[in-house]
Amino acid sequence: MLTVNHLAKSYDGEKKSLTDVSFSVHPGEVTVIIGPSGAGKTTILRSINQLIRDDDGEILFDDTDMRQLNRSQLRRARCRIGMIFQNYNLIEPLTAIENVLHGCLGTKSNLAGIFSLYSNREKETALKLLEKVGLKDFAYQQCRNLSGGQKQRVGIARALMQHPKIILCDEPIASLDPKSTITVMDILRDLAINDGISVLINLHQVDIAREYADHVIGINNGQVVFDDRTQALSDAAITGIYQKGAVPERSLVHEF
Amino acid sequence: MIKPENQISIPTQLPSGPRLSIPLRFRDRRRVTILLTLAVLGYITLMTLPTMIPSHFKLTEALMSFAENIKIMFLQPRLVNTTFISLLGVLGQSILLAFLTTLIGSVLAFFFALASTRRLAPTSLVLGIQSFMAVIRAIPTVLWVLIYSVVFGLGANAAVVGITFHSVAYLTKVYADSMDELSPEIIETMQAMGLKKSAIIRQAIIPNLIPSYLSWTFIRFEINFADAIAVGAAAGAGGIGYQLFMSSSFYFNFHEVGVMVYMILAFALVLEIISYRLRAVKHQ
Ligand SMILES: Nc1ncnc2c1ncn2[C@@H]1O[C@H](COP(=O)(O)OP(=O)(O)OP(=O)(O)O)[C@@H](O)[C@H]1O
Ligand SMILES: [Mg+2]
Numbered sequence: 001m002l003t004v005n006h007l008a009k010s011y012d013g014e015k016k017s018l019t020d021v022s023f024s025v026h027p028g029e030v031t032v033i034i035g036p037s038g039a040g041k042t043t044i045l046r047s048i049n050q051l052i053r054d055d056d057g058e059i060l061f062d063d064t065d066m067r068q069l070n071r072s073q074l075r076r077a078r079c080r081i082g083m084i085f086q087n088y089n090l091i092e093p094l095t096a097i098e099n100v101l102h103g104c105l106g107t108k109s110n111l112a113g114i115f116s117l118y119s120n121r122e123k124e125t126a127l128k129l130l131e132k133v134g135l136k137d138f139a140y141q142q143c144r145n146l147s148g149g150q151k152q153r154v155g156i157a158r159a160l161m162q163h164p165k166i167i168l169c170d171e172p173i174a175s176l177d178p179k180s181t182i183t184v185m186d187i188l189r190d191l192a193i194n195d196g197i198s199v200l201i202n203l204h205q206v207d208i209a210r211e212y213a214d215h216v217i218g219i220n221n222g223q224v225v226f227d228d229r230t231q232a233l234s235d236a237a238i239t240g241i242y243q244k245g246a247v248p249e250r251s252l253v254h255e256f
Numbered sequence: 257m258i259k260p261e262n263q264i265s266i267p268t269q270l271p272s273g274p275r276l277s278i279p280l281r282f283r284d285r286r287r288v289t290i291l292l293t294l295a296v297l298g299y300i301t302l303m304t305l306p307t308m309i310p311s312h313f314k315l316t317e318a319l320m321s322f323a324e325n326i327k328i329m330f331l332q333p334r335l336v337n338t339t340f341i342s343l344l345g346v347l348g349q350s351i352l353l354a355f356l357t358t359l360i361g362s363v364l365a366f367f368f369a370l371a372s373t374r375r376l377a378p379t380s381l382v383l384g385i386q387s388f389m390a391v392i393r394a395i396p397t398v399l400w401v402l403i404y405s406v407v408f409g410l411g412a413n414a415a416v417v418g419i420t421f422h423s424v425a426y427l428t429k430v431y432a433d434s435m436d437e438l439s440p441e442i443i444e445t446m447q448a449m450g451l452k453k454s455a456i457i458r459q460a461i462i463p464n465l466i467p468s469y470l471s472w473t474f475i476r477f478e479i480n481f482a483d484a485i486a487v488g489a490a491a492g493a494g495g496i497g498y499q500l501f502m503s504s505s506f507y508f509n510f511h512e513v514g515v516m517v518y519m520i521l522a523f524a525l526v527l528e529i530i531s532y533r534l535r536a537v538k539h540q
Contacts, residue, residue, distance in 0.1 A: 076450060113452055114454055
């Protein structure tokens with residue numbers, strides 16, 4: 001589904017932010033990336049949909065390399081990749097349903113984008129998605145009046161409106177209280193289980209990762225230092241991931 | 257291998273020795289230059305002021321007649337040569353001139369702003385358009401009207417084109433600045449969903465921009481109203497400015513000038529109230 005091979009990235013051409021990162025993500029699974037601050041988690045996520053151009057490697061999404069696509073091909077590929085942000089990044093003056101409907105604009109014409117032309121079916125889908133994330137009564141609220149947890153759920157509904165094959169989440173719960181955290185994480189896990197979407201999440205909360213992830217990838221200093229099922233995430237492994245200057249375990253290196 | 261961050265150490269002891277007073281800022285060349293310039297300008301002003309006063313100038317007499325004229329204007333406003341209705345008509349002309357130029361200017365400026373915001377356009381285009389607009393802005397509106405009156409002749413046409421010209425340059429700058437202030441993440445988010453540029457502009461930029469677009473356009477309307485009055489007199493473009501010029505410099509009828517000043521003040525008050533309401537919308 002999504003396979004990343006030998007991804008390398010340097011922002012300034014000197015210091016390597018990613019060195020040879022490889023992993024894959026499977027449909028119907030929640031994959032969580034953990035690692036210390038500055039390890040390169042955001043860089044990996046944003047390389048996948050090419051918001052930042054990487055330097056080297058291969059990003060196979062449905063067997064096509066995202067790095068080889070031209071502008072319009074990339075735009076079309078992005079239509080099927082949902083993304084969820086720590087700061088929600090909604091259009092605050094617009095209503096929840098308007099924000100959700102943005103999710104389907106990528107596949108529509110210029111005219112539809114300019115005049116907000118949506119079919120009744122699309123509007124129904126948007127309302128259903130808002131219902132799914134528990135915001136049916138807030139469909140016509142301006143997003144600036146929603147709470148953080150509600151905004152994040154609108155963000156999820158917007159991503160779902162794209163009919164995504166994969167959803168990328170960069171610290172989706174970093175600004176949320178514990179209760180909203182559970183709500184949002186439950187929704188994300190539900191998407192993987194019931195809709196067969198691949199969910200890839202950057203997290204700082206190891207306990208949440210343990211509870212929700214099927215698969216955990218540990219990143220340190222731009223390298224993959226852990227890549228295994230969640231059951232294998234022992235306390236020692238966690239210490240290893242967050243260690244300064246951690247190096248890949250021997251056993252792991254042999255796996256590749 | 258020792259990592260760079262491990263090498264940083266915080267000095268535990270301040271170096272001993274005589275304690276110097278710690279400056280809050282460096283003495284920089286810019287401040288010295290500014291002070292020097294101000295001093296020179298002040299000196300020149302003081303030296304030339306006496307030479308500007310004509311020999312037959314009598315201060316008390318001048319002050320008296322000034323007070324007299326002020327009294328006529330503000331305490332005895334009265335119409336002689338025209339009627340109130342016809343004055344309302346010419347005031348309306350000035351307002352319409354301001355409205356038309358602001359309207360055309362804001363539409364054109366919106367597209368120029370899209371082409372010259374760092375959020376959407378390449379740097380070369382941004383720099384190109386912005387410096388071109390800066391040159392236009394540097395020349396005052398009244399001068400543009402006079403320049404265009406060479407082409408169109410003195411009158412309303414030159415006024416419309418000239419004021420619009422300056423409005424476009426002004427609004428392009430402020431619109432582009434408000435677009436620059438938008439968070440790049442919002443546009444990035446839209447790109448990440450595969451939206452086309454037109455959809456990004458319409459769905460992400462415009463909704464966020466409407467409040468500042470409205471308030472800047474309104475400020476420009478106020479400026480254009482003032483310019484419309486000035487231009488009416490200077491370029492014979494008609495409107496209340498022309499009437500003002502005729503009454504004050506041709507008929508020397510300060511009673512009438514007083515009426516017109518009060519009318520303009522009344523309209524300015526209306527504008528102020530509207531802009532206050534607009535600000536309330538912006539902050540809701
Ligand atoms: N736009 C950028 N320009 C230059 N360097 C960058 C940029 N973005 C990230 N970096 C560098 O790349 C490295 C990885 O950053 P990244 O944001 O991917 O880390 P992260 O794992 O997401 O950290 P955090 O958990 O704090 O979000 C860091 O050393 C960072 O300084
Ligand atoms: Mg990050």
